[in-house]
Amino acid sequence: MSYIETYYRRALGPDAVQRPALEGRVKADVCIVGGGLAGLTAALELARRGRNVCVLEANRVAWGASGRNGGFVSPGWAARYKNVQRMVGPDHAKELHRLSTEGADNVLSNVKAFALEAAKPVHGIMGAVRYEAADDLKAHRDWLEKEFNYKVEFKSRDEVRQLLVSPRYYQALLDPNAFHFHPLNYARSVAREIERLGGVIYEGSPVVETSLDGPTKVAKTSYGSIEADHLVLASGGYTGNVVPQLKRSYLPIATYVMLTEPNRELIASAIRTEVAIGDDRRAGDYYRLVDGGERILWGGKITTRTTEPRLLGRLLHKTMVSTYPQLKDLPVEIVWSGLMSYARHMMPQIGRLQPGVWYCTAFGGHGLNTTAIGGRVIAEAVAGETDRYKLFAPFGLAWNGWIAGRAAAQLTYWAYQAADLFRERKSA
Numbered sequence: 268m269s270y271i272e273t274y275y276r277r278a279l280g281p282d283a284v285q286r287p288a289l290e291g292r293v294k295a296d297v298c299i300v301g302g303g304l305a306g307l308t309a310a311l312e313l314a315r316r317g318r319n320v321c322v323l324e325a326n327r328v329a330w331g332a333s334g335r336n337g338g339f340v341s342p343g344w345a346a347r348y349k350n351v352q353r354m355v356g357p358d359h360a361k362e363l364h365r366l367s368t369e370g371a372d373n374v375l376s377n378v379k380a381f382a383l384e385a386a387k388p389v390h391g392i393m394g395a396v397r398y399e400a401a402d403d404l405k406a407h408r409d410w411l412e413k414e415f416n417y418k419v420e421f422k423s424r425d426e427v428r429q430l431l432v433s434p435r436y437y438q439a440l441l442d443p444n445a446f447h448f449h450p451l452n453y454a455r456s457v458a459r460e461i462e463r464l465g466g467v468i469y470e471g472s473p474v475v476e477t478s479l480d481g482p483t484k485v486a487k488t489s490y491g492s493i494e495a496d497h498l499v500l501a502s503g504g505y506t507g508n509v510v511p512q513l514k515r516s517y518l519p520i521a522t523y524v525m526l527t528e529p530n531r532e533l534i535a536s537a538i539r540t541e542v543a544i545g546d547d548r549r550a551g552d553y554y555r556l557v558d559g560g561e562r563i564l565w566g567g568k569i570t571t572r573t574t575e576p577r578l579l580g581r582l583l584h585k586t587m588v589s590t591y592p593q594l595k596d597l598p599v600e601i602v603w604s605g606l607m608s609y610a611r612h613m614m615p616q617i618g619r620l621q622p623g624v625w626y627c628t629a630f631g632g633h634g635l636n637t638t639a640i641g642g643r644v645i646a647e648a649v650a651g652e653t654d655r656y657k658l659f660a661p662f663g664l665a666w667n668g669w670i671a672g673r674a675a676a677q678l679t680y681w682a683y684q685a686a687d688l689f690r691e692r693k694s695a
Contacts, residue, residue, distance in 0.1 A: 270327055273335055273603045274526045274557065274564055275451035278385070283455075285327060289469040289491040295321040297649055298486050298495035300474050302326075303333035304450070304634065305627045306501030307457045308373075308642025309649075314464035316650050321493050322458075322466065323486060325473035329454030331505050332634060335605040337524065337553045337566045339543055340375070341392050341445035342368040342417070345632030346613035354612065355661050361414060362658055367633075368417065370640030375446065378453065381460060385452040389555075391542030392445035395427060395436045404438050417444070430540040435590050447543040447555050450635060474509050479624050497649050500620070501627045501642070504606030510626075516616060516664035517608040517629045523579040524566040525602040527594075531561050537591035538563070552586060563587070563597075579604065607631030614662035617641050625649065625656075626664070 270276040270283075297313055299306045302324025310320045324330070344351065344367055352360035378386050396404070404421055411417045422430075422439040458468055469488075477498070478485040484498035500510055504519045527534075534556065538544075543555035554565040565587055568579055580602030588595045609631040610616050616629040625648065627641045647653040 270330060270334065270451075271603055272601060273451075273524070274562075274601070275334055275449060278449060278452060279455075286468050286470040288471040289323060289488045289493065291491045293321060293467075293491065293493045295319045295467075295493055295495045297321070297497045297499060298323065298484065298493040299499040299501055300486060301501035301503065301628075302328045302458070302468060302470065303331055303501065303503050304329065304454055304457070304638035305333075305503070305630060305642050306499065307333075307454060307461065308639050309499055309501060309627060309646045310461045310466055310468075310642075311377075311457050311464075312643050312646030313649060314461050314466040316646070318650070320461065320466040321495070322461070322468040323472045323474055323488065323493065324468065324470050325502075325505070325507075327470050328458045328468065329451050331503055332522075332605045332607045332631070333454050333503070333638065334451035335524065335603060336450055336522075336634060337543075337564065338447045338450050338555070338635070339392055339445070339545065339553060340371050340448065340635045341442055342371050342636060343633055344614055344637060345609065345630075351614065359658070359661075364415065366640045366644070366655070366658065367636055368415065370636035370638070370643070371445065373639040373643060374453070374635060377457065377460075378448065381456045383453065383456050386448045386456065387452075388446045388448040389541055389543075390446045391441060391443055391540075392447060393422070393427075393430075393439045393441045393540070393542050393544050395431065395439040395544060395546050397435050397437065397546060397548070399437055401438050404440050408440060419443070430538075430542075431544065432537050432539065432593070433590050434592075441542065445543075473507065477509055479510075479621065482623070484623055497623050497625065499625045499627060499645055499649070501645075502608075503628055503630065504608040506608065506628065510620075512620065512664050513616075513626060513628060517610055519606045520609050520631055521604050521606055522566065523568050523583060523602065523604045524564065525580050525583045525599045526557075527563045527565070528598045528600045529558065529561040530597055531559075533594065533597055534560060534563060536593050552590065554587075562600075563594075607634070610662065611665050612662050615641050615659060616662060616664055617644060617656050617659040618663065619648070619656070 296319040299322045313320045420441040427439045472488045474486045476487040508514045545553040552567040557564045608629045610629040627645045630637045644655040648656045
């Protein structure tokens with residue numbers, strides 16, 4: 268199967284030849300189901316430890332959300348910190364936040380280790396707010412430095428508007444340690460490193476059946492099977508029903524991204540910084556300049572069903588123009604969508620299903636750092652090195668609620684939108 272048309276797909280060169288599908292019977296130390304960033308990271312960590320690793324991917328490496336996202340890498344989880352703290356307590360919440368920072372550091376260290384120019388990392392992500400929040404942002408800045416020795420910069424309204432020529436924004440926090448990059452090129456570089464270390468990746472190989480109860484775990488595809496001591500389930504928003512416990516535990520949420528046509532001069536009249544921008548609204552806007560400022564890559568909106576991307580593209584364009592009226596004549600070139608996996612508690616689902624069977628999924632909303640740390644802690648557990656994966660035990664495979672769960676997720680999103688709008692109008 269080919270990659271869908273996205274900004275990232277266009278950058279692939281001749282090395283994008285599809286890997287072969289699994290045929291015949293194969294034995295390995297570890298079989299990983301899912302060739303997104305969670306599965307690839309786990310495979311890389313295990314290959315570095317000398318384990319014989321095989322990855323089964325139904326489509327192509329990073330075909331789903333791992334290769335279609337906004338490209339933002341920063342600490343944090345999809346769940347707000349105060350919600351995590353409410354669920355697990357203050358000390359546990361701090362440990363989890365440190366893990367999220369370690370995940371971001373892990374991605375950057377890999378980019379450097381691979382000398383990966385094609386990933387094009389650019390440092391700086393600015394979280395802007397659309398209401399008066401100077402005191403709250405300064406307090407958050409001070410808390411991050413005190414509790415985690417993590418430094419971010421406060422930007423006043425005047426400073427923000429020098430960078431973002433928009434009537435919408437008030438203040439911001441700039442994280443100079445965070446960065447944005449080309450996630451598909453990164454994922455493919457991780458795959459090449461796995462293969463260099465002796466691992467094997469099979470594409471076009473959806474798992475149709477598993478046998479998990481014996482000492483040897485078996486994953487079967489249409490034309491072959493892998494027998495392994497350990498099986499890691501690392502699929503995401505496109506998870507099938509082969510392991511019903513996983514299928515029942517996540518919500519597939521669609522998100523949307525658009526790419527504008529090139530117009531450096533017009534774009535520079537609105538956005539005067541190469542740092543990436545996001546806001547603190549739930550499922551708010553996130554965007555960044557690409558191609559050296561020639562275009563804008565703009566994402567946002569979530570739905571519990573996949574909507575025709577062109578329809579959402581018009582909504583994204585409307586949102587962009589409401590933020591930057593001067594961009595009303597900047598056309599959209601392409602729009603794409605993708606399914607993320609969310610758990611109802613908004614935290615990743617990382618743990619042991621039974622002896623020798625592991626799961627590492629539900630990274631929607633903050634995936635690029637969290638897939639990295641998720642893959643790492645599962646690899647450590649498989650290797651018998653640490654039990655850090657148990658930090659995620661409070662966030663288990665909670666039932667997703669089926670249709671009622673999807674409806675509740677959509678209603679919650681609309682409620683967040685209403686609260687955001689009320690807060691903005693109070694500051695107007």
